[in-house]
Amino acid sequence: MNAAVQPLRTASERSAPPGETDASALDAIGALPRETLGERVTGELRTLLVAGRLAPGEKLSLRRVAEALGVSMMPVREAVSRLAADGALEVLPGRAVRVPVLSLAQFRELTRLRLVVEGFAAEEAARQATPADIDRIVAFDAAFRQAASADPPDSAAAVAANRDLHFALYEAAAMPSLIEMIERLWLKAGPILNLDMRHEPRRLEGGSAMQAHARLLEAVRRRDAPAARAALEDDIAAAAAHIAETGQLRA
Amino acid sequence: MNAAVQPLRTASERSAPPGETDASALDAIGALPRETLGERVTGELRTLLVAGRLAPGEKLSLRRVAEALGVSMMPVREAVSRLAADGALEVLPGRAVRVPVLSLAQFRELTRLRLVVEGFAAEEAARQATPADIDRIVAFDAAFRQAASADPPDSAAAVAANRDLHFALYEAAAMPSLIEMIERLWLKAGPILNLDMRHEPRRLEGGSAMQAHARLLEAVRRRDAPAARAALEDDIAAAAAHIAETGQLRA
DNA sequence: CCAACCTAACTGTGATCACAGATCACGACA
DNA sequence: TGTCGTGATCTGTGATCACAGTTAGGTTGG
Numbered sequence: 001m002n003a004a005v006q007p008l009r010t011a012s013e014r015s016a017p018p019g020e021t022d023a024s025a026l027d028a029i030g031a032l033p034r035e036t037l038g039e040r041v042t043g044e045l046r047t048l049l050v051a052g053r054l055a056p057g058e059k060l061s062l063r064r065v066a067e068a069l070g071v072s073m074m075p076v077r078e079a080v081s082r083l084a085a086d087g088a089l090e091v092l093p094g095r096a097v098r099v100p101v102l103s104l105a106q107f108r109e110l111t112r113l114r115l116v117v118e119g120f121a122a123e124e125a126a127r128q129a130t131p132a133d134i135d136r137i138v139a140f141d142a143a144f145r146q147a148a149s150a151d152p153p154d155s156a157a158a159v160a161a162n163r164d165l166h167f168a169l170y171e172a173a174a175m176p177s178l179i180e181m182i183e184r185l186w187l188k189a190g191p192i193l194n195l196d197m198r199h200e201p202r203r204l205e206g207g208s209a210m211q212a213h214a215r216l217l218e219a220v221r222r223r224d225a226p227a228a229r230a231a232l233e234d235d236i237a238a239a240a241a242h243i244a245e246t247g248q249l250r251a
Numbered sequence: 252m253n254a255a256v257q258p259l260r261t262a263s264e265r266s267a268p269p270g271e272t273d274a275s276a277l278d279a280i281g282a283l284p285r286e287t288l289g290e291r292v293t294g295e296l297r298t299l300l301v302a303g304r305l306a307p308g309e310k311l312s313l314r315r316v317a318e319a320l321g322v323s324m325m326p327v328r329e330a331v332s333r334l335a336a337d338g339a340l341e342v343l344p345g346r347a348v349r350v351p352v353l354s355l356a357q358f359r360e361l362t363r364l365r366l367v368v369e370g371f372a373a374e375e376a377a378r379q380a381t382p383a384d385i386d387r388i389v390a391f392d393a394a395f396r397q398a399a400s401a402d403p404p405d406s407a408a409a410v411a412a413n414r415d416l417h418f419a420l421y422e423a424a425a426m427p428s429l430i431e432m433i434e435r436l437w438l439k440a441g442p443i444l445n446l447d448m449r450h451e452p453r454r455l456e457g458g459s460a461m462q463a464h465a466r467l468l469e470a471v472r473r474r475d476a477p478a479a480r481a482a483l484e485d486d487i488a489a490a491a492a493h494i495a496e497t498g499q500l501r502a
Numbered sequence: 503c504c505a506a507c508c509t510a511a512c513t514g515t516g517a518t519c520a521c522a523g524a525t526c527a528c529g530a531c532a
Numbered sequence: 533t534g535t536c537g538t539g540a541t542c543t544g545t546g547a548t549c550a551c552a553g554t555t556a557g558g559t560t561g562g
Binding site for chain 2 (some may be wrong): 034038042077079081084085086089093094105110111112113116117120175176177178180181184188211
Binding site (some may be wrong): 037038071073074075078092093096 | 512515516517518522523524525
C-alpha cells in the first residue's frame with residue numbers, strides 16, 4: 001500500500017562523545033539533535049503529504065506504516081495524532097486513518113486563507129529580506145525554472161523547488177509562528193496541489209508560475225511590499241484556479 | 252499540582268439504542284457523539300489553557316494529569332502530543348512538559364498575526380453575519396458587560412464571555428479552517444492574556460474592551476467590514492499593550 | 503560552611519498486549 | 533438472482549510494563 005514510505009530504522013545515531021576535556025572542542029560541538037522517533041515519523045509523513053505523494057483519500061494503517069518504517073506502532077500513533085490535530089490526516093470514527101478529501105468549498109476556503117496569510121508574509125518578507133535571503137530565493141527560483149523548463153518537465157523536482165522557493169520567501173519575514181501557520185495550510189492543500197502538478201506537468205509549460213515568481217523576486221529586490229503580495233497572490237490564484245477546474249474535488 | 256484538572260471518568264455514555272424499527276424514528280436520531288478519551292482530555296486541557304488556568308511555565312506530568320482525570324496515561328500522551336504540535340504546550344528535551352513561557356518578541360509576533368487573521372475574520376463576519384449570528388454576539392456582549400461591570404468584577408466570567416463573544420463573531424464568517432487558525436493563536440496567547448485578566452480585573456474597569464466591543468457590534472450591524480476590522484484591532488491592540496507593559500514576559 | 507557526590511524517585515518514550523468495533527468475503531436462505 | 537446473516541481479519545484505542553535519562557534531596561568529604 002505505502003510503497004512511498006521509506007525505511008527508517010531505529011538507528012541510535014547519537015554517537016557517544018568520548019571523554020574530551022578540551023574546552024575549545026566542547027564549545028565547538030552544538031547540542032546534539034535529540035530527536036524522538038515520533039518526531040521523525042511525523043517529519044517523514046509531513047514530507048510525503050506536502051509533496052503530494054500521499055493521494056487524497058488514501059488510507060493508512062498504523063501497523064503497516066510502522067512496519068514499513070521499521071519502528072513500533074507507538075511513534076506512528078503519535079505522528080498520526082499530531083497530523084490529525086492539524087487536519088493533515090483524518091481518523092474516521094471507528095474505521096481507518098486517511099488523507100482527507102477536500103470538498104470544493106473547503107479548497108476555496110483554504111485558498112482564501114492562503115491569500116491572506118501568505119500575502120501578508122510576502123509583504124513582510126519584502127520589507128525584511130536580507131541579501132542572503134534574496135540569494136536563497138534566487139537559487140530556488142533557478143532550480144524551479146530548470147525543472148519546469150526541462151523536456152519533459154521534472155515534476156518532482158519542480159514541486160520541491162516550488163516549495164523551497166516559497167518558504168525561503170516566508171522565512172525572510174522572520175516570523176516563526178507565521179511559518180508554522182503557512183506550513184499547516186500547505187499540509188492541508190499539498191496533497192491536491194502537488195498531486196496535480198505531479199500528474200499534469202504540462203501546466204508548468206504555461207509558464208504562469210515562472211512569470212509570477214519573476215515578478216515576486218523583482219518586487220522583493222525593490223522592497224516593494226504591495227507588489228510582492230500581488231505577485232504571490234497571482235501565483236496562488238493561478239494554481240488554485242487550475243485545480244478547481246480539473247482537480248478531483250468532492251462536491 | 253493540578254487542582255484545576257477536573258475528574259473525567261471513562262463513563263460510557265453511549266446509550267445503546269433499543270431495537271427500534273420505525274423508519275421515522277430512525278431518521279430522527281442523529282449519529283451519536285463517539286468521542287475518544289484522548290479527544291476529551293485534549294478538550295479539557297485546551298479549555299484550561301485558553302482560560303489561563305494553567306500558568307506559563309507551569310509543569311505538567313502525564314501521570315499526574317492521568318490520575319487527576321481518572322484515565323490511563325495513554326489518552327493524556329495523545330492530548331499532550333497534539334497540543335505540543337500546536338505549540339500550546341512544549342516538551343523539554345528529556346525533562347518535563349510545561350506551558351510555554353513566551354518572550355516579548357514571540358508575544359509581539361502573535362499579536363501581529365492575530366491582527367491579520369482575526370481582522371480578516373471580522374471583515375468577513377461583518378459581510379456574512381445572519382441575524383441569528385448577531386443575536387448570539389449581542390448575548391455574549393451583554394454577559395461580558397455584566398461580568399466586567401460587577402463590583403468586584405467577575406474575572407472568570409469575563410474571560411469566558413470575552414472568548415464566547417469573539418468566537419461567535421468569527422463563526423459568523425463561516426470558515427471552519429479560519430476558526431481553527433484563530434483557536435491555535437488563542438491557545439498560544441491565552442495563558443498570558445487571560446492569566447493577566449484574571450489577576451488584574453481592574454483592567455476591565457477601564458472599559459476599553461467594552462467600548463471596542465460596542466463599536467464592533469455596531470459595525471457588524473451596519474455590515475461595515477472595515478469598521479469591524481478597526482474595532483477588533485483596537486480591542487486586540489489594547490489588551491496586548493497592557494500585557495506588554497505589565498505582563499511577565501521573558502526578555 | 504560549602505561544594506561535590508550519590509542515590510532514590512520521577513520523567514517521557516517505546517514496546518507489547520488486550521479488546522471492542524468495523525470491514526469484507528463467503529455462504530445460506532428466500 | 534438478490535439479500536441478509538456470519539465469521540475471520542484487521543482497524544484504532546487504551547492499559548500496562550520496561551527503560552534510559554533527569555531531577556531533587558540528602559549525605560559525605562573537604
